[in-house]
Amino acid sequence: MNLVIVEDESIAARRISKMVQELAPGTQVQAVLTSVADSVHWLRQNPPPDLMLLDIELVDGQSFEIFEQVEVLCPVIFTTAYDEYAIRAFKVNSIDYLLKPIQEKELQQSLQKLQSLKKVYGDNNPSSVNMDILLQELRTQRKAPIQESRDRILVKQGQRMFPVATTEVACFFTKDKLNYVRTKSDKQYLIDYTLDELEKSLNPKNFFRANRQYIIEFHAVTRVHHYFQSKLKVEITPKPDEDIIISREKAAELRLWLGE
Incomplete structure (x- = not known):
């Protein structure tokens, strides 16, 4: 052979x-x-x-x-x-x-x-x-059913709580063991949901679990670069505090999500 x-x-x-x-x-x-x-x-x-x-x-x-x-x-x-x-x-x-x-x-x-x-x-x-x-x-x-996907998220600001529409979200992320949402207008709020919980409830057409630290929104993505060892680097806006790196194993899934 x-x-x-x-x-x-x-x-x-x-x-x-x-x-x-x-x-x-x-x-x-x-x-x-x-x-x-x-x-x-x-x-x-x-x-x-x-x-x-x-x-x-x-x-x-x-x-x-x-x-x-x-x-x-x-x-x-x-x-x-x-x-x-x-x-x-x-x-x-x-x-x-x-x-x-x-x-x-x-x-x-x-x-x-x-x-x-x-x-x-x-x-x-x-x-x-x-x-x-x-x-x-x-x-x-x-593709996954989207009928039950959440369209808003409850956020905290001091003693106040209020909803933010998922259409306004640029990303969800974890930092210092706390979970946050960052909006497209570059506002950041604390949330009570874990990224694992959010991943299950968000519309997979619009949101992608980039890694353990980030869930990104489709329209927030501005550019994708090749990175070391067949990984990918994703740029979103507003710019996050750290680089968003897609593992070699998830790179193909990201490409499909982006429309390849």
Whole structure:
């Protein structure tokens, strides 16, 4: 079996390579690619491999972009620490989906699934990825009922309490073990709700849990930057007291939330 690994973490790539070669002796790792650009170039210059193990979050973007630039004519197993809601989409639209850190037993099952499909379909393996279907499935599963989403939040100012409409909110955040809301007019108020409680009650179309410290509002986002180790940095207005960093694992979800 000819294998191509697309993974920008060298330790993870070596581990995957070793694991596959132990599970499927005779496997030839044709290439270990670390970026969207390298993957596109390699696929244009070489015959399709028998299998691609493909991480979603790469150093220069999402591996979804590979499919937009070149036709991928081989089975794909996605390997990523992606959110749980996506599992069904990947299961349906690719050979398999493996959650990092990859377990040997799960990888073995994926390889067995590939071999079973080859026995049935031969070279006409219907296992290449239809990215249009996959991305549509991801967006569909990301949607949540909004009928019961809160449209206001009760805030405190001294001895006074009053409601603030969620349309006026730029972000919710935690600082020094207290929880606050910051409005688009740059006013800050203390609130009694935790970010976990707010995350469950806010409209997910308008609000995104960026990290443990921040929930951000869609219209407050002004810019997104690539950050170290495939993370993202989000700028919002009014400017917060600290940088809002999106983890590698949540970066793909943020992109979908922003409309990718």
